[in-house]
Amino acid sequence: MVFTSLASQAASPALPPAATSNGANGSHGGYGGGYPQASTAPSSSGYGYNQQQQQQQQFPTMPQPNHLQQQHQGGILPPPSSNVLYPPLRQQPIPPPSTTPYQSQPYTPGYMSATTAQQQQPQSNLHYQQPGMTRANGTKLTGDPKEDYPIVMAIDFGTTFTGCAFAFRKDPEIQEIITWPKQAYQYPKVPTISLYKLDSPEFLDWGYPARAVMMTPNAKKHLLLSKFKLQLDDQQEYIEPLPLGIKPLDAISDYLNKFHAHVVKEAMKNFGSTYDQSHIQYCLTVPAMWSDRAKHVMRLAAVRAGMVREEDPAHRLIIVSEPEAAAMYCQSKGDQFNLQKHDRFLICDAGGGTVDLIVFEVVDVNPETGIRSLREVTRGHGASCGSAFLDANMEKLLREKFQKYPLTPMGWGTLMDTFVNQTKPIFPGTDPEMYLQVPNIPNLPDANDLEIGLEDGMLKLMVSELHERVFDPVVKDVLDLIEYQLQQTHCEAIFLVGGFGSSRYLFDRVTAKFATSGRQVRVPPRAELAVVRGAVTYGLHQGSIVSRVARRWYGVDSAMDFVQGVDPEEKKTLSRDGTVRCKDRFSVYITPGQSVALGECVTKKYMTWCYPRPLDCPLYVSDSEQEPRYVDEPSVKKLGDFQIPMPEIPGMMPGAEVLVEVKMHFGETEVRAEALVLGQTVTAVCQWIG
Numbered sequence: 001m002v003f004t005s006l007a008s009q010a011a012s013p014a015l016p017p018a019a020t021s022n023g024a025n026g027s028h029g030g031y032g033g034g035y036p037q038a039s040t041a042p043s044s045s046g047y048g049y050n051q052q053q054q055q056q057q058q059f060p061t062m063p064q065p066n067h068l069q070q071q072h073q074g075g076i077l078p079p080p081s082s083n084v085l086y087p088p089l090r091q092q093p094i095p096p097p098s099t100t101p102y103q104s105q106p107y108t109p110g111y112m113s114a115t116t117a118q119q120q121q122p123q124s125n126l127h128y129q130q131p132g133m134t135r136a137n138g139t140k141l142t143g144d145p146k147e148d149y150p151i152v153m154a155i156d157f158g159t160t161f162t163g164c165a166f167a168f169r170k171d172p173e174i175q176e177i178i179t180w181p182k183q184a185y186q187y188p189k190v191p192t193i194s195l196y197k198l199d200s201p202e203f204l205d206w207g208y209p210a211r212a213v214m215m216t217p218n219a220k221k222h223l224l225l226s227k228f229k230l231q232l233d234d235q236q237e238y239i240e241p242l243p244l245g246i247k248p249l250d251a252i253s254d255y256l257n258k259f260h261a262h263v264v265k266e267a268m269k270n271f272g273s274t275y276d277q278s279h280i281q282y283c284l285t286v287p288a289m290w291s292d293r294a295k296h297v298m299r300l301a302a303v304r305a306g307m308v309r310e311e312d313p314a315h316r317l318i319i320v321s322e323p324e325a326a327a328m329y330c331q332s333k334g335d336q337f338n339l340q341k342h343d344r345f346l347i348c349d350a351g352g353g354t355v356d357l358i359v360f361e362v363v364d365v366n367p368e369t370g371i372r373s374l375r376e377v378t379r380g381h382g383a384s385c386g387s388a389f390l391d392a393n394m395e396k397l398l399r400e401k402f403q404k405y406p407l408t409p410m411g412w413g414t415l416m417d418t419f420v421n422q423t424k425p426i427f428p429g430t431d432p433e434m435y436l437q438v439p440n441i442p443n444l445p446d447a448n449d450l451e452i453g454l455e456d457g458m459l460k461l462m463v464s465e466l467h468e469r470v471f472d473p474v475v476k477d478v479l480d481l482i483e484y485q486l487q488q489t490h491c492e493a494i495f496l497v498g499g500f501g502s503s504r505y506l507f508d509r510v511t512a513k514f515a516t517s518g519r520q521v522r523v524p525p526r527a528e529l530a531v532v533r534g535a536v537t538y539g540l541h542q543g544s545i546v547s548r549v550a551r552r553w554y555g556v557d558s559a560m561d562f563v564q565g566v567d568p569e570e571k572k573t574l575s576r577d578g579t580v581r582c583k584d585r586f587s588v589y590i591t592p593g594q595s596v597a598l599g600e601c602v603t604k605k606y607m608t609w610c611y612p613r614p615l616d617c618p619l620y621v622s623d624s625e626q627e628p629r630y631v632d633e634p635s636v637k638k639l640g641d642f643q644i645p646m647p648e649i650p651g652m653m654p655g656a657e658v659l660v661e662v663k664m665h666f667g668e669t670e671v672r673a674e675a676l677v678l679g680q681t682v683t684a685v686c687q688w689i690g
Contacts, residue, residue, distance in 0.1 A: 149281030154535030159353025253304035288321035289382035329534030350500035356382035497530035558587035
């Protein structure tokens, strides 16, 4: 369903000042700027009626359903004739709005049209707590998360490693899971790797046990899947599909299923028999640079993995952006870093796959808890340039050196583990060369080849070569990301967090370039755990992030006033109310750079004649620099359909005119929608694309 918007321009959100930028667009490979700028003024094109038109029409209107939106031979679609589904507008009086709040029922496929049902898009009922709902063990829920979920558990699903931490609300000491199957030593993270059969997508194992199989002669019968989190990065120009036809959602849910079962078993050792898994509220972290579609895939994966049920209230699983979680961790160390009210600090969350950056400002400090409330200052951004890309560069270099000596999969695993665990952490060292121990090579029994620098099983690597080929290309991308953020605003501190953020070399480079007398560069204690521990803090103190900054344009498909000489003739159509409209217009809800407060929603009014069928409200997104005019422009992508169910209105005829207020919530990590239909509030069900 597309909308005819008759709202006045004054109802549109104010546009922020334009951002400054240098360089190319922000896809991987050029991160020195070029990110979309916010417009400095509202569009001059018609977003609504003028004063005279408003006097003639009481309510905004919406064009008729899709099957009536056919182009007429005469150029303009004529008004629809009388029929059972869509009678003339005034044939049946519209009853006054009900004052009784209406809550839509949980989504069922029956609400879908036949065409939509065939598409089988991922579906989700993101409804909020309804009275009378129960947890998995049969006990009733009150609707208050603090009462219903006394345990908060955070899962930091990373590209290379995944971690988990939890806390009991009544004793909020944060604890990490540090014990994993078949681990050689205790460490609060486990490798994000999965084991499959080589000839079928059958999931076999995960973490250290999966790695152990690949260090045996049976390795040739198996596939070790890694870095599959990167499949959800929409910014990459090309992402090679996973082998064996494995879908990203399947790979993530397979891993999370086993991971979750283990961490719940370990965490429950800390609690009595009164508590079980149904008492846990989850915080699942995602890169802030991810699209809304990618975030939704993680929610679906959590359901498939058994973390939450489809019928659970949406707030049982909180999607938390990684830099926000890291900011919550750093603010908890605010006394150490002397963070005062109105101070601004940059979070550079550099992990295995992605690097995310946002500047936050301290808004206030709670005198009782010591928790600082924060607001986003800049339009955060990021890229896939984490430490996994260092590993990829190193592997490419080593394969060039050993092209005459094909190593076994076990040999390559040993060689790369040595680089990751021994060479990378101490780079660049104090000497001009570094050494890498090489496993046995079948065609080289004496382990000597001076041409490639191999002597007695030790490979000599020049530090200058590692700078040029391995480290500097990735570190430069990170430096460019930081520079772009600092061009937008000042800040008193830069915090490097994440596994890559703990790198000594990255710290030295960032300090050399950005540390000044008024700005400190710091790595907080246990920086590799900043995201997972901060996510627990986020869950315990929800609402601490008081506002966020939008990263892109959001809008819906609508029919607006046709502007002669501007809009193409093929988009001219006649609305049910008899006015000439331009179809496929992008009705803006949120602009890039716009600050959106927590809980804030943007409301627009439309009219439809689809009653009693549910109303499809397509949501579009764009990263373009200029405001899109049409939803079919190349820069515009369809994000999904918010399906708005129609409440039953006694006495209302099918096809009657219905006023709908569509409310979009953008102040949270995930986009959420609801609608006011004839005065009754209904929850919109989202069918996401992809």
